[in-house]
Amino acid sequence: MKTLIAKTLVxxxxxxxxxxxxxxxxxxxxxxxxxxQLPDETKYLFAGxxxxxxxxxxxxxxxxxxxxxxxEAYIYTLQKxxxxxxxxxxxxxxxxxxxxxxxxxxxDSRTWNQHFIKTKLPDYNIPIDSEDLGLLLSxxxxxxxxxxSISAKAxxxxxxxxxxxxxxxxxxxxxxxxxxxxVDSILHHSKxxxxxxxxxxxxxxxxxxxxxxxxxxKEHTVQPVLMRSPVHPAWEYLxxxxxxxxxxxxxxxxxxxxDFGHYPMPDDEFRDLAHLNYKGAIRFCQLFDSLIATGAxxxxxxxxxxxxxxxxxx
Amino acid sequence: MLxxxxxxxxxxxxxxxxYWFVTSGRLRWQNTLLxxxxxxxxxxxxxxxxxxxxxxxxxxxxxxxxxFDSKSIRAKRIWLAISVIINLGFLGFFKYYNFxxxxxxxxxxxxxxxxxxxTLDIILPVGISFYTFHGLSYVFDIYNDKITPRRNPVDYALxxxxxxxxxxxxxxxxxxxxxxxxxxxxxxxxxMTDGLxxxxxxxxxxxxxxxxxxxxANPIFNHSMELEGSTLLLGAVLFTVQIYGDFSGYSDIALGxxxxxxxxxxxxxxxxxxxxxxxxxxRRWHISLSSWFRDYLYIPLGGSKAGTxxxxxxxFIIFTVSGFWHGANWTFIxxxxxxxxxxxxxxxxxxxxxxxxxxxxxxxxPSLKEFLQMLxxxxxxxxxWIFFRSGSLMSAVYMVRDIFKPSLFSIPDSTLYSSTLLFxxxxxxxxxxxxxxxxxxxxxxxxxxxxxxxxxxxxxxxVLVIVFSGEEQEFIYFQF
Numbered sequence: 001m002k003t004l005i006a007k008t009l010v011x012x013x014x015x016x017x018x019x020x021x022x023x024x025x026x027x028x029x030x031x032x033x034x035x036x037q038l039p040d041e042t043k044y045l046f047a048g049x050x051x052x053x054x055x056x057x058x059x060x061x062x063x064x065x066x067x068x069x070x071x072e073a074y075i076y077t078l079q080k081x082x083x084x085x086x087x088x089x090x091x092x093x094x095x096x097x098x099x100x101x102x103x104x105x106x107x108d109s110r111t112w113n114q115h116f117i118k119t120k121l122p123d124y125n126i127p128i129d130s131e132d133l134g135l136l137l138s139x140x141x142x143x144x145x146x147x148x149s150i151s152a153k154a155x156x157x158x159x160x161x162x163x164x165x166x167x168x169x170x171x172x173x174x175x176x177x178x179x180x181x182x183v184d185s186i187l188h189h190s191k192x193x194x195x196x197x198x199x200x201x202x203x204x205x206x207x208x209x210x211x212x213x214x215x216x217x218k219e220h221t222v223q224p225v226l227m228r229s230p231v232h233p234a235w236e237y238l239x240x241x242x243x244x245x246x247x248x249x250x251x252x253x254x255x256x257x258x259d260f261g262h263y264p265m266p267d268d269e270f271r272d273l274a275h276l277n278y279k280g281a282i283r284f285c286q287l288f289d290s291l292i293a294t295g296a297x298x299x300x301x302x303x304x305x306x307x308x309x310x311x312x313x314x
Numbered sequence: 315m316l317x318x319x320x321x322x323x324x325x326x327x328x329x330x331x332x333y334w335f336v337t338s339g340r341l342r343w344q345n346t347l348l349x350x351x352x353x354x355x356x357x358x359x360x361x362x363x364x365x366x367x368x369x370x371x372x373x374x375x376x377x378x379x380x381x382f383d384s385k386s387i388r389a390k391r392i393w394l395a396i397s398v399i400i401n402l403g404f405l406g407f408f409k410y411y412n413f414x415x416x417x418x419x420x421x422x423x424x425x426x427x428x429x430x431x432x433t434l435d436i437i438l439p440v441g442i443s444f445y446t447f448h449g450l451s452y453v454f455d456i457y458n459d460k461i462t463p464r465r466n467p468v469d470y471a472l473x474x475x476x477x478x479x480x481x482x483x484x485x486x487x488x489x490x491x492x493x494x495x496x497x498x499x500x501x502x503x504x505x506m507t508d509g510l511x512x513x514x515x516x517x518x519x520x521x522x523x524x525x526x527x528x529x530x531a532n533p534i535f536n537h538s539m540e541l542e543g544s545t546l547l548l549g550a551v552l553f554t555v556q557i558y559g560d561f562s563g564y565s566d567i568a569l570g571x572x573x574x575x576x577x578x579x580x581x582x583x584x585x586x587x588x589x590x591x592x593x594x595x596x597r598r599w600h601i602s603l604s605s606w607f608r609d610y611l612y613i614p615l616g617g618s619k620a621g622t623x624x625x626x627x628x629x630f631i632i633f634t635v636s637g638f639w640h641g642a643n644w645t646f647i648x649x650x651x652x653x654x655x656x657x658x659x660x661x662x663x664x665x666x667x668x669x670x671x672x673x674x675x676x677x678x679x680p681s682l683k684e685f686l687q688m689l690x691x692x693x694x695x696x697x698x699w700i701f702f703r704s705g706s707l708m709s710a711v712y713m714v715r716d717i718f719k720p721s722l723f724s725i726p727d728s729t730l731y732s733s734t735l736l737f738x739x740x741x742x743x744x745x746x747x748x749x750x751x752x753x754x755x756x757x758x759x760x761x762x763x764x765x766x767x768x769x770x771x772x773x774x775x776x777v778l779v780i781v782f783s784g785e786e787q788e789f790i791y792f793q794f
Contacts, residue, residue, distance in 0.1 A: 001334060004506050011769070015776040022777055118785070142320060150784030153734075161733035 023148060026155040033159070036087040038065050043090060044292065047077050047213075048097025049110075054275040055229035060285040061292065068097060073111040074209030075132055076120035081213060085220050093297065094217050098210060098226045099261070100237035100244045101274070105201040112139040122151035135205070181277055183267040187234060195239050202247045214255055225297070226252060228261040228312075230284060235273040245313035256300045258291075260284070263309040315358040317567040318521050319786055325355065330574050334501060341498050345472050348575065352477040356441070359481075363439040366404065371474045373400055374449035378456045378463040378470075390457060397453045405446050408438055413642030440792055441481035443639060447606055448474050452488040454610055461488050469495045478571040482564050482791040484582040484602035491579070499576025508757065509573030511772075515756045516566025518775050520789070522782045523742050524559030527552040530731030535703055538713045543722035545730060546713055552731060553703045554696045555739055557790060558587060561600070564789045566754050580605075585750040587743075588673050590687035592656040592694060593666035603639070607632050618661060629661055630654045640702070645710055649701040656694050672751055 043063045046056045050070040058066040067080060077096070085091060101107055110116065117140055121128060128136075136144040210226070217224035226248065231238065238261075248257055269280030276284055287308075291297050300306060305313055315321045329351045337343035357364050377397035384390045406414075412433040422429040452473070455461045464470040473492050479485075534541060534549025541549075565582035572579045586598035596604055608617075612632045618625050630651065637650020660666040673688065674680040680688065697714060704710035749755030760768050 001501055001503075004503055008510070011772065011776075014769070015773050015780070018773050019777050019780050022781070145320075146784045146786075148784075149781055152781045153784055156781065157732055157734055160737070 023152045026152050026159070029159055030155040036083050038084070038088050038091075040090055042088060044093045044095065044297075045081070045084060045091055046095045046097070047081060048072065049099075049102055050275060051099050051102075051229040051231070052095070052097035052227070054271060054277070055281055055284050056288070057278075057281050057285050060282065061289045063292070071110050071113070071116070072120070073107060073113070073116065074102075074206050074213060075111055075135065076116055078132070078209055078213050078216065079120060079128060081216065085217070085222060091222055093223045093225055094213070095225045095227045095258070096210065096213060097229060098248060098257075099228050099231065099274075100235075100240050101199070103203055103206045103210070103244060103247060104199050104237070104240060105203045106196070106198040108203050108205055111205055112136070114140060114143045117143045117147055118150055121147045122154045181268045181270055182272050183232060183270045186272055193236065193239075195236060199237065200240050200243060202243055207247060207251055211251060214252060223256075225256045225258060225300075227258040230260045230263040230265050230276060230280070232265075232267070232270050232273040233262070237274070241313075248313055254302045256302060257305050257313065258300075258308070259305060259312040260287075260308045262312045263287075315355055316786055316788065317564060317571075318517060318783065321358070325351075326571060326574070333575055339498070341496075342468070344499065344575075345468050345495060348476060349468055349472045352472065352475045352480060355477040356475065356480055359440045360437070366439055366442070367445060367475060368471075370401065370404065370445060370449055371471045372467075373397060374452050374474070375464070375467055375470045378453050379465070381453060381456050382463045394453060394457045398450065401446050401450055405442060408436055408442055410642045411436060444483045444485055445474050445480060447485045447603075448479075448488075451485070451606065451610065452492075455488050461492065464492060464496075466496075476572070476577070478568040478577075479579055482561075482568070482789055483600075484565060484568065484580045485606050486580055486602070487606075491577070494577050501576070505573055505576070509570040511756045512566045512570030512573065512754050514570075514772060514775055514779070515754055516563045516568075516570060517779045519559040519563030519566065519742070521563075522778050523738060524556045524563055525785070525787045526732050526735055526738065526782060527556035527559065528787060530735070531556050531703070533730055535705075535713075538704070538709060538716070541716075541727065542724050543717050543719040544724045545726040546717045547722060548726040548731065550696050550700050550713070550717065552735075554587075554692070554699050555742075557699060557702070558583075559742075560790045564791060569754075581753060584753075585672075585746060585755075587692055587695075588688060588747065588750055589691050590669045590673060590684055591660060591665070591691055592653065593660045594669040595691055595695060596653070596657065597670075603636065607636055611635065618666075622662065625661060626658065629658060633657070644707045645701050645704050648707055648710065649698050652698050652701060656698070675751065 041063050042065045044061075044065070046052050046058065046064060046066040046068055048068045049072045050068075053066065053068040053070055056064070056066045056068075058064045067084060068077075072080075081094060085094075117136060133144070214224045263284075265276070265280055265283065269276060269283060271277040271280075296306075315325060329347070333344055333347055337347055353364055353367075356367060374397055377393045380393040381390050381397075384393060415431045415433050419429055419431055452461075452470075456463050464473075469492065472495050473486070473488065476486075476491070476495075531549050531552040534545060535553065538546055538549070562583040569579050569581070580602045582600060582602050584598040584601065586595050589595035589598055612628055615628045615631060616624050617628065620628065633650040633654035634647055635650070637646040637648070637653075640646040640649075657666065660668075669687075673684055700713050701707070701710045704713060745759060746755045749757065749759035752758045760771050763771070
C-alpha cells in the first residue's frame with residue numbers, strides 16, 4: 001500500500017512538473033509565431049462592449065479597427081489591448097467605451113463570467129499578471145484553472161495547424177449587423193423606470209480596470225480616450241447618470257471623454273434603447289470619421305469633455 | 315460529478331484512502347462506506363433522485379425476498395410482475411412518456427383525427443436505465459432460481475448503486491457482483507496498478523480522443539444539410555471514433571475505479587472496431603447490455619433455436635428494443651433495426667459464431683482478407699452511427715444520401731475539426747491494435763519496456779489528459 005501511494009505521488013509530481021514545462025514551452029513557441037498585426041494605416045482602436053461594437057463599423061472610418069465584443073468586461077479588454085498594442089506600435093489612440101451599465105456593479109458578473117474566462121484569456125495568449133489572475137481565482141477558481149488547459153490546447157492546435165493567425169476568431173471583428181429597430185415595441189411594452197441597487201452602484205472592479213487600461217496605454221505612448229456611444233433617452237441606465245458622470249470625472253480627470261450618450265438620433269436608428277442599429281451606426285460613423293479627418297480628436301486636451309448633443313457629463 | 319472532473323479526481327482518492335485505511339479491512343464498514351460514497355456521488359447530480367434510487371433498490375430487494383419466499387408459482391409470478399411493472403413503469407414515465415404522447419399525437423394526425431395532448435417537462439434521472447436493469451436482472455435471477463435473495467440491505471443496495479457503475483454501467487449481474495460484495499476484499503498491488511492504468515487509458519480515450527472528435531462531429535451533424543459530402547463523411551467518422559472513445563473510456567474508468575476497491579466488473583468493450591463481421595462487433599460492443607438482452611429477452615423468446623421465421627422475429631425484437639433502450643427517439647429504433655438487418659444474413663446462414671478469436675492473434679498485422687472484413691464492418695457500423703447521432707430520422711437519411719454526392723471527393727472543411735486529431739487518432743488506434751489481446755489496451759502494452767520509458771509514456775498520456783481537459787464534456791451514455 002505504501003509503495004502504491006508513494007509511487008502515485010511521484011507520478012503525479014512528475015506529471016504536474018511536465019505539465020508546467022509543456023505549458024511554458026507551448027506558450028513560448030506560440031508567442032514566437034502568433035500574429036495580431038493590423039494594417040499599417042490602423043491608428044485608432046475601438047474597445048469595450050456591445051455599445052461600441054454595434055455603433056462603430058470600422059470599414060466606414062479610415063484607419064480604425066473595432067476590437068470590442070458584446071458583454072466584455074474591462075479586465076478582458078485589458079488583456080486584448082496588451083496584445084494588440086504589442087503587435088501594433090502604429091496605433092496612436094484607443095477609444096474605450098464607458099457607459100452607464102458597464103461601470104455599474106451589475107456589470108461585475110461579466111468579469112466572473114465563465115464563458116469569458118474560458119475564451120478571452122486563451123484567445124490572446126497573454127501571460128496574465130498576478131493581480132488579474134488573483135481576482136479571477138478568487139471568484140472562479142475552477143474555471144480559471146481550467147483556462148490553463150484550454151490555453152495549452154489552443155496553443156498546441158495553433159502550432160500543429162500552422163495557421164497564420166492566432167486565434168482564428170476574426171469573426172468577432174466583423175461589424176454586428178442589425179437592420180431592424182425594436183424601440184417602438186420596447187417603449188410600449190417593457191420600458192423600465194427603476195434600477196436595482198446593483199445597477200445604481202459604481203463597480204470598483206470596472207473603474208479599477210478602466211484606470212489600468214488608461215495607464216497601460218499611456219505607458220505605451222498611446223492616447224486613451226473614453227467614449228460613450230449614443231443611447232436612447234429612455235434607456236433605463238440613464239437613471240444612474242449622476243453616479244456615472246461623477247465617477248468618470250473624479251477618477252479620470254486627465255482623460256478625454258467623448259460623450260455621445262445624448263447625441264440626438266431618431267428612434268429608427270436604434271436597435272433597442274442601448275444600441276444603434278445598422279442605419280444608426282452609419283450616421284454615427286460619419287460623425288466619428290469627420291472628427292478624425294478634421295483633426296478634432298487630436299486637438300482635445302486631457303480632461304476635456306467635448307459636447308455632442310444636449311445633456312451628458314460636463 | 316463526472317469521471318473526467320476535478321471533483322472526481324478528489325473524490326476517488328478520498329474514498330480509496332478511507333476504504334483501505336479507516337475501515338481496517340472490515341467488510342461491513344467497507345460496504346457501508348462504499349454505499350454512502352455512492353449515494354453522495356449520485357446526489358451530486360440531483361439529490362432529489364436519490365429517493366427514486368432508494369425506492370427502486372427497496373422494491374427489488376423486497377420483491378426478491380417475496381419471490382423466493384412464495385410457495386406457489388402463481389405467487390412468484392405476481393411478485394415478479396409487480397417488480398417488472400413498477401421498474402419499467404418508472405423507466406417508461408421518465409424516459410418515454412413524452413415520446414409516446416408525441417408519437418400518438420402524430421398517429422392521430424395521420425389518421426385525420428388530430429388530438430392535443432400535453433407533454434411534461436420531465437428531467438431524466440441519470441443512470442435510470444442502468445440501475446433499473448441491475449435490479450431487474452436480480453429479480454429475474456431469483457425467479458429463475460439462479461441466486462437466493464440477499465437479506466442484508468446494505469449489500470444489496472451496494473450492488474445496485476456502486477458508484478463506478480451507477481450512472482452508465484456496465485450493467486452488472488447479481489450472480490457476478492453480489493458474491494464480490496459479500497466476500498472480503500484483499501489489497502493487491504498488481505490489481506491497483508492495473509486499475510490506475512485502466513483509469514488513465516479511459517481518461518485519455520474520453521478527454522483527449524472523444525471530446526476532441528466531438529468538437530468536429532457536433533457542428534457537422536448540426537449543419538449536415540449545408541455541408542459537402544466529404545465533410546459529412548468526416549463527421550460520421552469523427553462520431554464513430556467519438557462514441558467509442560467516450561463510452562469505452564467511461565467503461566475503462568469505471569472498471570479501473572472498481573478495481574481500486576477490489577472489485578472486478580463485467581467487461582463492456584473488447585476492441586469492437588477490430589471486428590470482422592457485425593456479429594463479432596456485437597459480441598465486443600457494450601457487452602453487458604448485449605448479454606443482458608440475450609439472457610433476459612432473446613433466449614426466453616426462443617433465441618436462435620426456434621424456426622427461421624421466429625429467429626428473424628427474435629433478432630428484430632432484440633435489436634429494436636436495444637435501440638429503444640438508448641433513447642426515446644425513432645433514430646435509435648432505426649439504428650437498432652438497421653443493425654438487425656446487418657446481422658440477419660449471418661444469423662440465417664449460421665455464420666454468426668465465426669470469428670470468435672481475436673483478430674490476427676499473435677501477429678502485428680492482419681491479413682488482407684481480415685483487413686477488408688474489418689473495413690466493411692466499420693463502414694456498416696459508421697452508417698449505423700449516423701442514425702444514432704442524428705436529431706431526426708429524416709436528417710439521418712439525408713445525411714447518408716448527401717455523403718454520396720460528387721462532393722464526396724472534395725477536401726473536407728478543415729475549420730471544422732482539430733488538427734491535433736490527425737496525430738491523435740492514428741496513435742490511439744495503433745495503441746489499441748497493439749493492446750487488443752488484453753482486457754484493455756494498456757493491460758500488457760508497454761509493460762515490458764524499461765521503467766523510465768514506461769513512466770514517460772504514462773506521463774505523456776496524463777499530460778495530454780490535463781491539457782485537453784479544459785472544457786468538461788458529459789459522457790454520451792449519461793443521457794440514456
